[in-house]
Amino acid sequence: MAGLEGQHLGFSVADKALLKDVSFSAANGEFIGLIGPNGAGKSTLLKCLSGLITPSQGDVILNQKKLAAWPAKARAKTLALLAQQEAPAWSISAEALVALGRLPHTGSIDAALKVDAALIRMALQAADVETLAERSVDTLSGGELRRVQCARLFATVADIWLADEPIAALDPLHQLQIMQLLKTKSETGLVIAALHDLSLAARFCDRILLLHEGRLVADGTPEQVLTEKNLADVYRIKAQITATERGLSIVAESAL
Numbered sequence: 001m002a003g004l005e006g007q008h009l010g011f012s013v014a015d016k017a018l019l020k021d022v023s024f025s026a027a028n029g030e031f032i033g034l035i036g037p038n039g040a041g042k043s044t045l046l047k048c049l050s051g052l053i054t055p056s057q058g059d060v061i062l063n064q065k066k067l068a069a070w071p072a073k074a075r076a077k078t079l080a081l082l083a084q085q086e087a088p089a090w091s092i093s094a095e096a097l098v099a100l101g102r103l104p105h106t107g108s109i110d111a112a113l114k115v116d117a118a119l120i121r122m123a124l125q126a127a128d129v130e131t132l133a134e135r136s137v138d139t140l141s142g143g144e145l146r147r148v149q150c151a152r153l154f155a156t157v158a159d160i161w162l163a164d165e166p167i168a169a170l171d172p173l174h175q176l177q178i179m180q181l182l183k184t185k186s187e188t189g190l191v192i193a194a195l196h197d198l199s200l201a202a203r204f205c206d207r208i209l210l211l212h213e214g215r216l217v218a219d220g221t222p223e224q225v226l227t228e229k230n231l232a233d234v235y236r237i238k239a240q241i242t243a244t245e246r247g248l249s250i251v252a253e254s255a256l
């Protein structure tokens with residue numbers, strides 16, 4: 001059973017602490033929304049959890065073993081990160097970018113395109129970018145590129161997906177589609193996604209982690225975490241929170 005744990009995680013740059021004593025544990029079957037205002041530390045936490053950066057304090061535990069002790073390839077097969085900013089470094093096709101998600105398994109894009117063609121096609125379909133497969137990624141719109149990057153994440157088929165603002169650039173239809181896909185993934189795996197849309201987080205996620213100034217200040221169900229008080233204290237907004245049959249609807253009414 002896949003599981004990911006943060007034990008007293010801290011991360012500092014120079015003298016500035018970006019993460020402070022963050023602890024939680026998560027397992028297969030959970031779709032966790034990681035929320036908090038700009039600069040709260042969401043991306044920093046996801047980078048620590050994925051091994052992209054090494055925490056200054058504490059440990060990340062992946063499947064009962066310290067993340068640092070995992071061989072890189074085995075780790076990449078188990079856990080995949082969709083980073084917040086993934087500007088394509090060179091002109092490759094959308095299909096080749098998705099094939100990058102198979103690198104831990106195949107070792108090269110060309111091999112992935114041959115061996116994993118069906119899987120790559122499925123990932124492109126899931127993100128509704130199949131018609132863009134041949135396009136060079138540097139010609140795509142912001143939302144199209146993000147969906148291709150989501151397809152790369154899907155193609156990894158890793159047990160654990162960490163996604164940093166997967167839907168921020170997407171139109172409402174594709175936001176719903178990608179959130180549903182992440183939800184479906186979490187039925188057998190673990191998904192942690194940094195999100196700014198609080199209503200979609202409330203509707204799709206089972207659990208919410210609220211970060212504020214580098215600290216984990218709330219961890220619970222959407223109803224437990226997305227309260228008027230928490231939104232006032234952390235986001236400095238007066239929010240109208242309405243219970244609907246599809247979960248909480250949250251509207252930022254005014255600044256406090």
Ligand SMILES: Nc1ncnc2c1ncn2[C@@H]1O[C@H](COP(=O)(O)OP(=O)(O)OP(=O)(O)O)[C@@H](O)[C@H]1O
Nearest residue numbers: 013016018036037038039040041042043044045084
């Ligand atoms: N290398 C760095 N040097 C100095 N400060 C940094 C560095 N990296 C991140 N920070 C700061 O750390 C804080 C947390 O950044 P982080 O990207 O984790 O926030 P976030 O919650 O993901 O924000 P957003 O919602 O805006 O994406 C921010 O104030 C950011 O400016």
